[in-house]
Amino acid sequence: MMAHGTLAAAEPLRLVAFGDSLTAGYGLAATDAFPVQLQAALKARGHDVVIENAGVSGDTTSAGLSRLDWSIPDGTQGVIVELGANDALRGLDPAIAEASLDKILARLKERGIPVMIAGMRAPPNLGKAYQERFDPIYARLAEKYGVPLYPFFLDGVAGQVALNQRDGIHPTPEGVKIIVANILPAVEAFIATLRPPG
Template identity: 65%
Template sequence: MPREAPHVGWRPGRRTAALALLFAAVTLGDPMSSARAARPLKLVALGDSLTAGYMLPAESAFPVLLEKALKARGHDVGIANAGVSGDTSTGGLDRLDWSVPDGTDGVILELGANDMLRGTDPAVTRKALDTIIARLKQRGIPVLLAGMRASTNLGPDYVQTFDAIYPDLAGRYGLVLYPFFLNGVAGDAALALPDRLHPNAKGVARIVESILPSVESFLARLQPGAH
């Protein structure tokens, strides 16, 4: 009598293992997406002395205080300080590639104050910022644009042309815009260094407090699946 062919269907052990894998796939989703979501977001603050922390202890610089504030609100994020005192928008463009390394998830772009103080043609500032944003977009790196405003002593034409740079670029590229980086700080001697231009430690803390909602909106765009 011929022997019965061996049964090659599901064995209990195989069935249990398969169900476990199915459950993991349903509950955990794409392993690569989960890994991306699990690691800290890496931001770069690309700016001038306002980012660098001019004349302040390193722990009082804007990127350090912002990172601390975000972590206190439950965000797993690291922020590199790519601020260079005295830098213009053109200077920021010149050093863009090495200031923003591969693997960066987002950039907080704060440049233009020195352009304004030097009376640089706003067209030059606009072109440099536009190029920075476009190059970062080509690399797949989103940008939060921190705006600057011109001093009124430069005249109404200059002020109008310069101040329009930031909302125009934000609209063109669909960026999160923080309209004025020194909002709530400019003109307040209690929040400035003796030069009356740069924020002191209390001034930087005020900047962080004010910009925090915009940064959180920006972080929401960086999450996997966000649009």
């Protein structure tokens, strides 16, 4: 049914980027953080969106779960979940990360808030056995909940010295630009599902 509503949405689409330091913008000026850059990129492409930065540096999936309800206000129309890097950096049991992410997705589904998952990969130094347990978590959960998955949040940036801060973990402003450019088509596809065409 094609209802061509002449009522253009007056209110911007309200999204929340819910994650750890990679979302929060650790070591960056506030204007260089991922949610700010993503919002600017979407606006440049004609999308009226507001993206709230609900990133907390150091958060594991369990910590994210414990603050979920107060981090995602009522009225949120979509959430980009980016968690798990700290679980992997600490070598935490992937089963814990999966259970916490599962509960986050279940809770947001319960609240009727659509989700897009940004996947993470275990650092190579943790070994193949850990990677084989950790890396597939995101695809499994995306399938279970029928939500879109962006396979690897740091695609094109992980391991690139020039695109990361001195710690080798957190992206520079240039690194964030690349993350945004890479994830943009997936986010556009996600937000296209959040509003009926008008």
